[in-house]
Amino acid sequence: IDVALYTVAYPQFVVFPVGGCTDIRRLIPFMKKYSEYKTVGLIDRDNRSKPKIKMLRQKEGIYCTKLPFIENIICCPEALKWILEVKGKDYKSIIREIRADLASILADKMSLLNPFNVALPTEKEVQFVSITIVTKHQRIQKTIDLANIMYTFRDKAIVSKVADAMELHGREAYYSLVRNLLLGERGAELVVIMAKYLPNIEIEKEW
Numbered sequence: 001i002d003v004a005l006y007t008v009a010y011p012q013f014v015v016f017p018v019g020g021c022t023d024i025r026r027l028i029p030f031m032k033k034y035s036e037y038k039t040v041g042l043i044d045r046d047n048r049s050k051p052k053i054k055m056l057r058q059k060e061g062i063y064c065t066k067l068p069f070i071e072n073i074i075c076c077p078e079a080l081k082w083i084l085e086v087k088g089k090d091y092k093s094i095i096r097e098i099r100a101d102l103a104s105i106l107a108d109k110m111s112l113l114n115p116f117n118v119a120l121p122t123e124k125e126v127q128f129v130s131i132t133i134v135t136k137h138q139r140i141q142k143t144i145d146l147a148n149i150m151y152t153f154r155d156k157a158i159v160s161k162v163a164d165a166m167e168l169h170g171r172e173a174y175y176s177l178v179r180n181l182l183l184g185e186r187g188a189e190l191v192v193i194m195a196k197y198l199p200n201i202e203i204e205k206e207w
Contacts, residue, residue, distance in 0.1 A: 001070060001074060001175045001178060001179055002015075002017060002070055003015050003016070003017055004178070004179040004182050004183060005070065005073070005074070005178075005182060005191070005194060005198075006042060006198075008182050008183070008187055008188075008191045009191050009194070009195050009198055010201065013040075013201075014037075020043075021043045021044075021062075024041040024042075024043055024062060025041070025060060025062065027039075027041070028040070028041050028060055028061055028062060029060075032061070039061070040061045040062070040063060040201055041060070041061060041062035041063065042062070042063050042064075042065070042198075042199070042201075043056075043062060043063070043064055043065070044064070044065050044068065044069045044070060045064040045065045045066065045067060045068050045069075046068055046069070046154070047068065047154065048064060057199075063199040063201055064199060065197060065198055065199065066196075066197045066198065066199065067151055067152075067197045068152065068153075068154045069154065069156060071156045071158050071159050072150065072151055072152070072153065072158065072197075073194050073197045073198070074159075074174075074175075074178050074194065075098075075150055075158050075159060075162050076150055076151060076193075076194070076197065077095060077150055077151075078193050079190060079193045079194055080094075080095065080098075080150075080162065081095075082189065082190060082193055083177070083178070083181065083190070084166070086181065086186070087166070087177075089166065094165045094166060097165045098150065098158075098161050098162055098165045099146050099147075099149060099150070101161040101164070101165070102146070102149050102150070102153055102158065102161060103146055103149070105155065105157060105161075106144070106149075106153075131143075131144070159171040159174055159175070162174055178190075
């Protein structure tokens with residue numbers, strides 16, 4: 001799916017996968033030294049901070065997506081809304097189901113990390129999750145707004161939940177659907193939606 005999206009989003013490049021971040025960091029210096037081709041790297045943001053992202057771009061020519069994983073990009077609400085309209089499915093009910101499933105995963109993770117059980121109300125839709133971190137000198141409040149959970153959820157299980165809600169047979173079916181739409185007649189429309197979560201690669205500044 002990476003290759004399909006990046007090929008359409010960056011038509012000025014020949015796109016090919018080389019593995020993870022470590023592989024790319026090893027390859028880029030080699031390509032710049034020994035190859036006649038201009039080369040940049042593109043990786044998932046994961047949990048990298050803005051200073052780390054800036055350092056990778058400026059010092060190594062490696063760009064990061066604006067969302068944690070490419071899965072967040074292909075499952076972001078506005079892209080999903082477009083896809084569901086094309087497929088003739090109801091967006092509101094499906095997005096509600098996906099958010100509820102992701103909230104359940106979040107609750108399960110929290111119950112594993114803490115000595116208490118986390119139960120979600122079945123009769124009401126969860127709006128946000130609040131976590132308070134208390135240290136000796138300060139109290140930090142963190143709030144996870146479930147309306148935005150599809151942008152920030154750092155677990156590739158998000159694709160499986162989207163596939164389930166759309167009644168597809170597994171996440172590979174959703175990858176295939178998105179790939180076909182990207183490369184289809186209306187692919188440019190979907191790319192415009194997803195591209196705002198991709199970095200603006202300024203070629204002239206790299207060399």
